[in-house]
Amino acid sequence: MPRPVPAAPAAERVEAAGVSLRGVGRSFSTAGGTHDVLAGVDVDVAPGSTVALLGASGSGKSTLLRLVAGLDDPTAGTVEVGGEAVRGVGTRTAVVFQEPRLLPWRDLAGNVALGLPLGTSRAEGRAQVLHWLETVGLAGFAGHRPRRVSGGMAQRAALARALVRRPGVLLLDEPFAALDALTRLKMQDLLDDVQRGTGATVLFVTHDVDEALHLADRVLVLGTSEDRTGAHVVRDLAVGPPRPRDRGDAELAHLRVELLELLGVPRTHA
Incomplete structure (x- = not known):
């Protein structure tokens, strides 16, 4: 059965931004000339929605995410967050990478504090850090160094570091790819709960079709075609069942087959 929607205090809500x-x-x-990674990409992500980016390796998923984050600049076209052009890293977005990227000499609380907005008072900052550590299930580990916690716990801390920024758009680049299967499922549920609790817009990259179908309201498949040299959106798929979802939902099974075929994995026939 799907998990119940958590009751989130109004103070935890963020001002979601569209992309x-x-x-x-x-x-x-x-050395061989110009390589077009992306070409003619047109995407709209509604505020408060969760969108997954799928595609083969090298299809430009992470590149697209970096453009939204302001970590890279497009060579053509425009990127906007909240109706404003992206020019460098801003306060409206936060990124969670595949690796936690925690500073080994800081404890988990100290690492999460790195995400606090400039000008946050010491007292407010400590309260926010402890709040998000508790939200991601690390309330009892604030003083632990990264080497003393598991990979899943380190990634929870990385998620808390992004959330303490209170971003309107949360960007995740295969954040659970390095985790074991069971921890990955738990982290998916945690992300889903956090998104529904805060109302943030989420754009995430994954190679996992099941992960995309469990978390996303829409799945964008990046690929190439004969009329363009770079990757673009070849399929924009709405995922019907409301979240939180039952992983065994029959409709998800149907969508899974469609996505796998788009990714070059044909269905088998007896």
Whole structure:
């Protein structure tokens, strides 16, 4: 059965922002000439929604995420967050990477505190850090160094570090790929609970079709076609069942087959 929707205090809600990409391209110069990674990408992500990016390796998923985060600049087109053009890293977004990237000489609380907005008072900052550590299930580990916790706990701390920023858009680049299967499922449920509790917009990259179907309101598949040299959105798939979802939902099984076929994995026939 699906998990119940958690009751989140109003103070935990964030001001979700929409994301818009228009004609976005990203090219890189190589020894053999120009390599177009993305070309003509048009995407709209509604405020408060969760969108997954799927595609083969090298299809530009992480590149697209970096453009939204302001960690890279497009060579064509425009990227906007909350109706404003993205120009460098801003306060509206926060990123969680595949690796936790925690500073080994800081405890978990100290690592989470790195995400606090500038100007946060010491007392408010400590309260926010403890709040998000508790939210991700690490209330009893605030004083632990990264080497003393598991990979899943370290990734929870990385998620708390992003959330303490109170971003309107949360960006995740395969955040659970390095975790064992059971921990990965638990982290998926945690992310789903946090998103529904805060109302933040979430855009995440994954290679896992089941993960995309469990978490996303829409799945965008990146790929190429004969009329463009770079990747673009070849399928925009709405995921019907409301969240939180039952992983055994029959509708998800149907969508899974469709997505796998788009990714080059045909269904088997007896």
